[in-house]
Amino acid sequence: xxxxxxxxxxxxxxxxxxxxxxxxxxxxxGFWIFLAAELVLFSTLFATYLVLQSHTAGAPTAKDLxxxxxxxxETIVLLVSSFTCGLGxxxxxRHNTKGLIAWLVVTVILGxxxxxxxxxxxxxxxxxxxxxxxxxxxxxxFFILLGTHGAHVTLGIFxxxxxxxxxxxxxxxxxxxxxxxxxGLYWHFLDVVWIFIFTAVYLTGLVI
Amino acid sequence: MQEHKNTAVESEPAGxxxxxxxxxxxxxxxxxxxLWIAVGLSLPVHVTLTLIVGLAVIQALIQLFMFMHVxxxxxxxHQILGLIFGIFVAFAMVAGTLWIMYFTL
Amino acid sequence: MENIKTFxxxxxxxxxxxxYGADASIxxxxxxxxxxxxxxxxxxxxxxxxxxxxxxxxxxIMYIIAALxxxxxxxxxxxxxxxxxxxxxxxxxxxxxxxxxxxxxxxxMIIFVAMPFIFGLMNIAVPLQxxxxxxxxxxxxxxxxxxxxxGAMLFNLSFVIGGSPDAGWSSYAxxxxxxxxxxxxxxxxxxxxxxxxxxxxxTGINFLVTIAKMRAPGMTLFKMPLFTWSILITxxxxxxxxxxxxxxxxxxxxxxxxxxxxxxxASGGSPMLWANLFWFWGHPEVYIVLLPVFGIFSEVIATxxxxxxxxxxVMIWSMIAISVxxxxxxxxxxxxxxxxxxxxxxxxxxxxxxxxxxxxxxFNWLFTLNKGRIEFTTPMLWALAxxxxxxxxxxxxxxxxxxxxxxQYHNSDFLVAHFHSTLIAxxxxxxxxxxxxxxxxxxxxLLNEKLGKWSFWIFMISxxxxxxxxxxxxxxxxxxxMYTYPAGLGWGPINFIITIGAFGMGLGFTIMAANIIWSxxxxxxxxxxxxxxxxxxxxxxxxxxxxxxxAHIPVVxxxxxxxAMKEExxxxxxxxxxPFEPIHMPNNSGIPFIMSAFFFVAGFGFxxxxxxxxxxxxxxxxxxxxARSFVYNDHHHIPTDExxxxxxxxxxxx
Numbered sequence: 001x002x003x004x005x006x007x008x009x010x011x012x013x014x015x016x017x018x019x020x021x022x023x024x025x026x027x028x029x030g031f032w033i034f035l036a037a038e039l040v041l042f043s044t045l046f047a048t049y050l051v052l053q054s055h056t057a058g059a060p061t062a063k064d065l066x067x068x069x070x071x072x073x074e075t076i077v078l079l080v081s082s083f084t085c086g087l088g089x090x091x092x093x094r095h096n097t098k099g100l101i102a103w104l105v106v107t108v109i110l111g112x113x114x115x116x117x118x119x120x121x122x123x124x125x126x127x128x129x130x131x132x133x134x135x136x137x138x139x140x141x142f143f144i145l146l147g148t149h150g151a152h153v154t155l156g157i158f159x160x161x162x163x164x165x166x167x168x169x170x171x172x173x174x175x176x177x178x179x180x181x182x183x184g185l186y187w188h189f190l191d192v193v194w195i196f197i198f199t200a201v202y203l204t205g206l207v208i
Numbered sequence: 209m210q211e212h213k214n215t216a217v218e219s220e221p222a223g224x225x226x227x228x229x230x231x232x233x234x235x236x237x238x239x240x241x242x243l244w245i246a247v248g249l250s251l252p253v254h255v256t257l258t259l260i261v262g263l264a265v266i267q268a269l270i271q272l273f274m275f276m277h278v279x280x281x282x283x284x285x286h287q288i289l290g291l292i293f294g295i296f297v298a299f300a301m302v303a304g305t306l307w308i309m310y311f312t313l
Numbered sequence: 314m315e316n317i318k319t320f321x322x323x324x325x326x327x328x329x330x331x332x333y334g335a336d337a338s339i340x341x342x343x344x345x346x347x348x349x350x351x352x353x354x355x356x357x358x359x360x361x362x363x364x365x366x367x368x369x370x371x372x373x374i375m376y377i378i379a380a381l382x383x384x385x386x387x388x389x390x391x392x393x394x395x396x397x398x399x400x401x402x403x404x405x406x407x408x409x410x411x412x413x414x415x416x417x418x419x420x421x422m423i424i425f426v427a428m429p430f431i432f433g434l435m436n437i438a439v440p441l442q443x444x445x446x447x448x449x450x451x452x453x454x455x456x457x458x459x460x461x462x463x464g465a466m467l468f469n470l471s472f473v474i475g476g477s478p479d480a481g482w483s484s485y486a487x488x489x490x491x492x493x494x495x496x497x498x499x500x501x502x503x504x505x506x507x508x509x510x511x512x513x514x515x516t517g518i519n520f521l522v523t524i525a526k527m528r529a530p531g532m533t534l535f536k537m538p539l540f541t542w543s544i545l546i547t548x549x550x551x552x553x554x555x556x557x558x559x560x561x562x563x564x565x566x567x568x569x570x571x572x573x574x575x576x577x578x579a580s581g582g583s584p585m586l587w588a589n590l591f592w593f594w595g596h597p598e599v600y601i602v603l604l605p606v607f608g609i610f611s612e613v614i615a616t617x618x619x620x621x622x623x624x625x626x627v628m629i630w631s632m633i634a635i636s637v638x639x640x641x642x643x644x645x646x647x648x649x650x651x652x653x654x655x656x657x658x659x660x661x662x663x664x665x666x667x668x669x670x671x672x673x674x675x676f677n678w679l680f681t682l683n684k685g686r687i688e689f690t691t692p693m694l695w696a697l698a699x700x701x702x703x704x705x706x707x708x709x710x711x712x713x714x715x716x717x718x719x720x721q722y723h724n725s726d727f728l729v730a731h732f733h734s735t736l737i738a739x740x741x742x743x744x745x746x747x748x749x750x751x752x753x754x755x756x757x758x759l760l761n762e763k764l765g766k767w768s769f770w771i772f773m774i775s776x777x778x779x780x781x782x783x784x785x786x787x788x789x790x791x792x793x794x795m796y797t798y799p800a801g802l803g804w805g806p807i808n809f810i811i812t813i814g815a816f817g818m819g820l821g822f823t824i825m826a827a828n829i830i831w832s833x834x835x836x837x838x839x840x841x842x843x844x845x846x847x848x849x850x851x852x853x854x855x856x857x858x859x860x861x862x863x864a865h866i867p868v869v870x871x872x873x874x875x876x877a878m879k880e881e882x883x884x885x886x887x888x889x890x891x892p893f894e895p896i897h898m899p900n901n902s903g904i905p906f907i908m909s910a911f912f913f914v915a916g917f918g919f920x921x922x923x924x925x926x927x928x929x930x931x932x933x934x935x936x937x938x939x940a941r942s943f944v945y946n947d948h949h950h951i952p953t954d955e956x957x958x959x960x961x962x963x964x965x966x967x
Contacts, residue, residue: 011282012282015280015281015282016280019280019281019282025281025282025526026449026450026522026526026527027450028281029281029283029286029287029522029525029526030449030450030518030519030521030522032286032287032290032291033286033287033290033518033521033522033552034518035291035294036287036290036291036293036294036552036553037294037514037517037518037552037553037555037556038556039291039294039295039297039298040294040297040298040301040553040554040556040557041556041557041559041560042298043297043298043299043301043302044301044556044557044560044561044590044593045560046302047301047302047305047306047590048305048560048564048575048586048590050302050305050306051305051306051309051310051583051586052575052581052582052583052586055580055581055582055583056581057574057579057580057581059580068243068247072239072243075239076236076239079232079235079236079239080232082232082235082271082275083228083229083231083232083235083275085275086225086228086231086274086275087225087228089275089277090225090228094222133567133571133572133573134571134572134573134574134580135580136574136580136581137574137575137577137580137581137582137583138581140567140568140573140574140575140582141575143573144563144564144567144573144575158935158939159942162939162942162943163942166942166943170945175945179942184275184276185276188271188272188275188276189276191271191275192267192268192271192272195239195264195267195268195271196264196268198239198242198264199242199260199261199263199264200261200264203242203243203246203247203260204246204257204260206246206247207246207253207256207257207260208253283525283526286522286525286526290521290552293549293553294553296637296640297553297554297640300640300641301557301593304593304641304643304644305586305589305590305593307656308589308644308652308656309583309585309586309589311652311653311655311656312585312650312651312652312653
């Protein structure tokens with residue numbers, strides 16, 4: 001940090017628009033740090049789930065409940081939404097407002113599809129299989145880990161929508177560019193969390 | 209906040225988004241590979257777990273580098289050190305908790 | 314009619330004359346505040362200058378006022394406990410009431426005194442020390458403060474509405490669960506602490522980014538003042554420890570409100586998992602409230618020994634080592650829950666390891682004093698008293714770190730004495746030290762030295778009368794959290810001495826409060842901005858600092874930057890007076906206050922499981938967030954003539 005010859009404001013001139021102001025630069029760094037904190041938040045939920053995984057207390061177990069097809073559908077929808085969100089950031093870098101908005105709209109639609117699939121999965125466990133969160137420690141851990149992720153995606157949908165409106169009103173400016181870039185980081189981060197849910201919850205549940 | 213209109217350089221060239229498409233293909237391939245290892249093969253449990261966790265880590269790195277531009281910024285050391293510390297604490301949480309909770313008298 | 318009566322008798326805490334007295338005094342104080350504000354037509358002033366402010370210095374002052382009020386309440390709790398324990402078989406408090414009092418004492422002292430006091434001091438000092446005009450995210454800073462404030466208010470409301478929590482500040486499952494602990498008390502704990510915890514996380518991120526990115530030109534990392542370094546490390550610990558607590562509190566809330574089974578005994582829950590998650594946050598929390606005061610002592614000792622700090626680089630690496638190790642020791646809080654030998658051995662070793670960097674720091678302070686020109690001001694007295702008194706706490710900590718020996722000490726008054734030795738001789742001495750040291754920078758006048766020294770000596774001596782005997786009481790077998798004890802165990806006389814010490818500390822604090830009031834009227838004005846012959850940049854601007862902190866951002870070339878500037882001036886180097894430029898400042902905003910009030914409403918609803926109230930509260934929060942997202946006009950510029958006027962009034966422009 002000490003040895004740089006260019007000052008930060010000089011560096012900013014050669015960077016994408018979202019970094020072009022001091023405020024944008026500070027907020028993006030702050031948001032990265034926030035995501036690192038979220039990492040610990042989710043790791044706590046993972047640790048809890050993994051401890052309680054075998055505490056099924058006579059209620060349905062992971063093997064009884066999990067089915068491959070709906071899980072793969074959720075996974076593919078979320079992976080593709082991360083891809084479309086990445087294309088949005090690409091259009092942002094090309095200063096193409098229409099392209100950016102279009103990809104963000106696609107991302108929101110995929111996000112809604114994911115939430116719909118997840119809600120359907122929860123409903124089938126809790127109602128059809130008679131295994132709501134209060135039936136065992138395992139199910140408490142399962143619903144809260146996935147529910148926290150789902151709540152993050154839901155919040156993300158509202159957030160992306162608010163940014164689509166601002167982009168439509170103002171076009172790509174230093175401020176809207178920073179917001180669009182940050183919501184992209186958030187969306188990709190939720191995809192990373194899902195990868196670990198897919199591995200530690202579903203695949204592990206099918207194996208053990 | 210001043211709303212500068214397009215003062216900064218356009219940083220991405222036009223053309224086919226190869227990086228993003230490769231990222232997507234790799235993600236999907238790794239997902240199906242992990243599924244196949246878990247369901248299709250009948251390896252010993254600890255081997256299966258090691259492999260699928262390893263694949264998940266690779267996939268997370270793909271997101272981080274191909275979509276999240278983790279190496280960007282006026283001083284990338286902040287977010288890199290932050291993430292490394294976050295990963296350290298997350299590891300301490302998961303590994304420590306499992307160790308403690310599975311080894312009680 | 315009958316229904317309303319039953320509802321009210323459950324809603325309000327009834328049946329105890331002391332609580333009726335509290336009800337009456339709360340009502341009277343509220344009426345008095347409303348009357349004074351209305352009579353002097355101060356509502357608008359309160360809203361414009363304080364409730365909506367995003368100025369780090371004002372937010373810092375509000376943190377400290379709140380922390381002092383909470384310290385008063387936590388202190389009264391302590392005195393009630395000590396009165397109950399003064400003699401065998403006392404009937405001052407019953408067991409239920411005693412449980413509530415030690416629970417609120419612990420929670421308030423850690424979450425609503427130690428943390429906000431430190432957040433207050435860092436808000437005031439850090440931006441000034443690094444030559445910045447504000448923190449990185451001033452709006453978020455206001456959100457943090459108001460979340461802390463409303464979280465604290467929600468927690469304190471339990472005293473008069475619904476009933477206080479009684480499961481201890483660590484709220485161990487299964488006792489804290491719905492089955493064994495019905496009622497709203499525990500919900501208050503979970504939700505009140507949760508709300509203020511969200512604010513703490515935001516403060517951590519805010520100060521990390523501020524220190525990482527907003528230092529004055531030339532101030533490289535290893536030229537930063539040590540207090541700023543300590544806050545940088547503390548912020549990192551806050552950021553990575555608090556999410557675990559957020560989750561733990563949320564899981565227990567879900568257990569209680571929605572019948573989940575994380576920490577219950579039935580249906581596969583694991584009470585030990587609560588201890589595991591709680592202390593994963595709880596141990597780093599100890600360093601969150603200690604490292605900043607290490608920073609304060611480093612500043613104060615260097616200033617009043619009139620020497621550069623000894624072993625600056627070693628001090629920093631010690632803190633970095635502590636930040637890593639602090640995440641690897643949490644199990645030592647529950648050695649006796651039945652872990653296997655390798656687990657206990659690992660955490661025993663990691664705990665002892667953390668004593669090494671701490672010990673290194675103690676020696677560095679001593680070597681700083683060596684051959685210094687020591688000036689015994691009030692802040693310096695607090696700093697000097699810290700070294701031996703805190704060391705006692707540190708050494709007994711190493712005793713507790715030995716897992717086999719811990720079976721003897723665990724849950725005894727030995728432990729209680731140990732953590733009070735670290736938290737009072739460390740944190741409390743530290744924040745009092747910082748309060749006296751930075752007071753002139755906050756308000757423009759000094760606290761009275763004579764009263765300051767009286768309060769110091771009385772508090773420090775009483776602290777020793779209170780906690781030194783407690784170690785022995787613990788070794789004699791008295792356990793913590795017991796509300797009374799029979800005569801004939803030999804505990805009576807020691808307990809009586811401890812109680813005398815506790816009231817002595819109360820007297821010391823009262824003198825400090827009197828000093829604050831006396832000095833507000835008669836205190837010596839600080840016209841120089843540098844009353845202590847300070848070494849760091851906060852003393853280079855006027856006292857109190859102007860809204861924009863520095864008319865010109867200072868340029869730094871060495872450690873102890875202000876000392877170097879003064880040295881140059883003594884050598885006759887004249888600084889050129891540059892022309893002023895308009896200064897970019899953030900606008901005030903009412904959203905932080907309003908949003909946090911919605912948090913309070915939502916929290917209150919969930920405490921009583923009134924979802925008709927909780928859910929609209931949550932919707933209010935989301936609306937505030939969205940409203941903020943659409944605010945684009947969020948800054949203004951201070952024109953040069955206004956800067957010139959301010960600087961002229963402070964005698965800094967001619």
